[in-house]
Amino acid sequence: MAHRFHIFRQHRVAFVALIVIVGYALIAVLAPWLAPRDPYSMSGDYPLVAPGTAGYWLGSDPFGRDILSRLMYGARTSLMVGSIAAGLALVLGTIVGVCAGYFGRHIDAVLSRFMEVLFSFPDILLALIIMAILGPSTVNVMLAIGVVYTPIFARIARASTLRVKRAAYVEAARTMGARTPRILIRHILPNISGPLMVQTTLSFAFAILAEAALSFLGLGVEPDAPSWGIMLNEGKDWMQHGWWVAVFPGLAITLAVLSFNVLGDGLRDLIEDTG
């Protein structure tokens, strides 16, 4: 009974997280209509105004740009980078992992060693190296973060494939004359999708964080693009004069990352519950 209540509560928290994420997504999509001001327009008359004054609900930055509007546009950057980077890692990692797990032997040895080399770099360091080579741009951030998180997916996909490929229904499918591509797509892939979905959700959080970190360091998206990481970077120099410049983007990042993590944990519980 206590166990059931626990799971119920866990799922309720995950549900709240889902609502927050949907909220972020709506804001991101509708930013051009929702934002009270142009996020790029500077105003010499209103630099660094406190939250609430003169229609700047969350204040303005040192260049007189509206923080709220920039946060809303920043949600677009974060979610776009997050979804494409996590999606890229999911696709690449799954292909590598399933091939390594299913074909085994030399293919497994080569792919797994390569993934382990990637894995052995600290996340941000590897992303920094890639960004330093490719140069800062939104597309490159997605590529870099996607590559960095590929090995996690490859590892999960490989382990799950090793388990599923010995299942009787895979052998049964072979005796029915199913070819290898069909076995991989129809029999292996759907049966390993659970853990991969959980990891995708968690990676979303990592990717948002990584984007913010790279942008903070000036190796992320283009400098004038609204990004939570860039806002945080600009705001840190003004903490004593205008705390709001850094605090609000920080809160936006925290809430988004927290929500994705909670949702990921909830999904994992759900999958483990239903077996």
Place this chain on the structure above:
Amino acid sequence: MALLTIDNLHVRFRTPAGLLHAVNGVNLQVDRGEIVGLVGESGCGKSVTARAIMRLLPEHRSAQVSGRVVWRDEDLLAKSETDMVRLRGADLAMIFQDPLSALNPVMRIGDQVIEGPRQREKLSRQRARARAIEWLDHVGIPDAAARVDQYPHTFSGGMRQRVVMATALSGSPDLLIADEPTTALDVTIQAQLLERLRTLQAETGTAILFITHDLAVVAQLCHRVAVMYAGRIVEQATVAELFAHPRHPYTRALLNSTPVPGQRERLEPIPGAPPDGLHPFSGCPFADRCPHAIPACDLPPPLEDVTSTHRVACHRHEELADP
């Protein structure tokens, strides 16, 4: 006419403990439209023989397969994987022991039943669905039209084995290899399933190689039976002959260790255990456990004809024959 002829089939596995001799020169023939039982205790090589026919063994890793498996006029062991893919499901199909794991849990029943034909014949979605319903109905799934879209977890064990049967038969194979398909089921479900299998066999004319350790099932279903021991066929005959006049001491021992309803005779277990396959031997594999063993049993007994339909591999089968 012989559909499948297995000629001196050997299967060995490389294991950390050494070379394991799983199948040691099996000779067996299955004719068109015939049900042949392959009987033997666990580990005697029945399933390995079945997988060798289907070419499902890990041949490029641990398994060494030699001999010939002649399908019509062609040796299956010489075929490429591409050719085998074409034969599997369409010419030869196979069903497995555990119905609970033989179905993909995240694929609809109907899609699984028609998976084979759908790949080969490029059926439209509606045609495939209709065929799937037809087959589910054939194997005795009640309300097939409603159940075709459901997932395996909503089916009981017996129902799942019926679905597996439909899956194997939907490709209209000429030979169905059934590897202990009823072992995991309870006796009443088993009886229903065997009855259904016999009806379907009579309708479609598919030959069946039925692997089991259960002599009662053989008596109920099969036309002919081959008794396997330690990777060899020790006796084969028509079901009537084998049950009435078993020649090989192992076959007799097997029959004596099977309960007969209505009789309260004490069952006789077979003393000892079968050879483990890691230590090859040249003589009769049953000699160690055989009450009739003589020094000559150190030499391999040839498979000799007793009658045109009855063959046995025992040096003393003539002396030991029923008076």
